[in-house]
Amino acid sequence: MPDEAFNMAQHHKDADMSPSSTAAIEVRDAVKRYGTFTALKRISLTIEDNEFFTLLGPSGCGKTTLLRMIAGFEDVTEGAIHLFGDPIADLPPHQRPVNTVFQNYALFPHMTILENVAFGLEMRGKSKSEARSKAGEMLELVQLSEFAKRKPSQLSGGQQQRVALARALAPQPKVLLLDEPLSALDLKLRKAMQLELKHLQRETGITFIFVTHDQEEALTMSDRIAVMSAGEMQQLGSPTDIYERPRNMFVADFIGETNLLEVSVDAIAGGRATCHLGGGHELTCNEVEGIGVGAKVHLSIRPERLFMSEEPAEGESLKGRIKENIFVGTDISTIVELAEGPDFIVRTSNSDRGNKRIFEPGTEMFVNMELGAGRLLID
Numbered sequence: 563m564p565d566e567a568f569n570m571a572q573h574h575k576d577a578d579m580s581p582s583s584t585a586a587i588e589v590r591d592a593v594k595r596y597g598t599f600t601a602l603k604r605i606s607l608t609i610e611d612n613e614f615f616t617l618l619g620p621s622g623c624g625k626t627t628l629l630r631m632i633a634g635f636e637d638v639t640e641g642a643i644h645l646f647g648d649p650i651a652d653l654p655p656h657q658r659p660v661n662t663v664f665q666n667y668a669l670f671p672h673m674t675i676l677e678n679v680a681f682g683l684e685m686r687g688k689s690k691s692e693a694r695s696k697a698g699e700m701l702e703l704v705q706l707s708e709f710a711k712r713k714p715s716q717l718s719g720g721q722q723q724r725v726a727l728a729r730a731l732a733p734q735p736k737v738l739l740l741d742e743p744l745s746a747l748d749l750k751l752r753k754a755m756q757l758e759l760k761h762l763q764r765e766t767g768i769t770f771i772f773v774t775h776d777q778e779e780a781l782t783m784s785d786r787i788a789v790m791s792a793g794e795m796q797q798l799g800s801p802t803d804i805y806e807r808p809r810n811m812f813v814a815d816f817i818g819e820t821n822l823l824e825v826s827v828d829a830i831a832g833g834r835a836t837c838h839l840g841g842g843h844e845l846t847c848n849e850v851e852g853i854g855v856g857a858k859v860h861l862s863i864r865p866e867r868l869f870m871s872e873e874p875a876e877g878e879s880l881k882g883r884i885k886e887n888i889f890v891g892t893d894i895s896t897i898v899e900l901a902e903g904p905d906f907i908v909r910t911s912n913s914d915r916g917n918k919r920i921f922e923p924g925t926e927m928f929v930n931m932e933l934g935a936g937r938l939l940i941d
Contacts, residue, residue: 585646586611586737586769587632592641594627601627603793604641609771610785611646614763616772618780619790620816625773628790629739632771633662646736661735665742667726669714676701676710679729686733700728703762720751724758731766740772744779756782777817781805789813805864811939814862821863821906827855827938835938837861841902845878847936860939865895865909867935870921875930882906884925894920898929 587609594602602624609615617625630636632643634655643651650658669678676697683693701707704724714722723743730738740759744752760783763770774780780787781801789796789804789812797809808814815822825837828844835849845861853859869875870884882898885905896908906929910920921927 584611585609585644586613587771588642588644589628589632590642590644592628592631592643593639594624594631594636595639601793602631605793605795606641607788607795607798609769611769612767614760614770614772614783614785616774616780616784616787617790618774618777618787619796620775623790624793625790626741629662629741629771629773632737633660633739634658659736660739661730661733661737662739662741663726663730663743665745667714667722669722669725669729671714674711674713675706675717675725678714678725679732682729683732696732697728700732701725703731703765704728704758718751719747720755723747723755727759727762731762731768735768737769737771740770742773742775744774745776752779753782759783781817789816791816807937808862809940811860811862811941814860814937814939819865819907819909821861821865821868821904823861823863823904825859825861825938827853827857827859830855834933837936837938839880839900839903841900843880843900843903845880845931845936846933847938848934850938850940852940853938859941862937862939863906863931863935865907866893866911868906868908868929868931869910870896870898870908870927871930872927874928877930877932878935879928879930880906881926881928884921884923884927886923887920896921898927900929 585608589605589607592602592605593600605628617628619625627636631638634653638651642649645659670681673681676694679697679700680693683696684690701710704727706721706724709717709721714725717725744755747755756779772783784801786798786800787804788798791812797804797813804813805817808817811822814820823839825839827835828838829836830849833849834846837845837847839845847861880900882900885897885899888895893909893911896910898906898908900906908929
């Protein structure tokens, strides 16, 4: 593909425009109502230029509604949306420099792959020869040049998805919107496409806004993630921030697997909080702003941050009894029951089996964790 095919122009704005000079999209106090139902509740966020940004959450949380508002398929009830400093809320979809890739690809079955990619360019006024030349470049980008003369029915699901991507990228939009585009693919192909999408985003330099309910998908591809629930943004941050430092119980429970424990905060000193689990068990974790002594909250500990031993180890140790070992392929999840306390899930990688003994149910053990592995949550 020629070097200049995706040589995106730098976007400069006057000082009195957007407060963020590199913002691709700014959503300011956006509200969406359908009659008396509020689908989005004052969402504000900034998506940087050349960022892979993901809207993550369960069905009905408002993530697709927000994407459709950016695309122009839904009106903004209140608030504003800016693209590179310019308001776009009143622009119809065809006048916005964005393109959308949907879950169902929407390829024309009677057209060849090359014709499918060129079609949108011709509708934008490109000559047939110019449109087909650009379409050829796009098929090269997604590694489908050899399939240019085939029909969509002659391609696999993953190949059809790449055609849909090529068609959306061909007009060189400033922002590409992707509405759960991988959900129809099988697991192995979906994982392969995750890496392809991230590679495409880096190679083109286009801002990608990706919608998914799949937490692993979001963690794999994203520069930043906005976790949404019930029309509200629960947390915004990098994949590491979201996973390691969840803000509340929804985020901790939705992203990956975790041990959620009801605790009371007994003391705070030196940036550390001492938490009572019940049954005489105590754990020390990092202090969290907004949670004081006497608070009854939840504590999150990821299963991979725990390990078992026959004697207490350095750090935090709790005595319990093994209830069950569950083989899950790459890992073994062990459920440990504390005496008069909660159950813990401890995850051990199968790669460690040669170094770590797998203990049988009924064995009395210590569950150990390093200081700071637990995270207090603002419920």
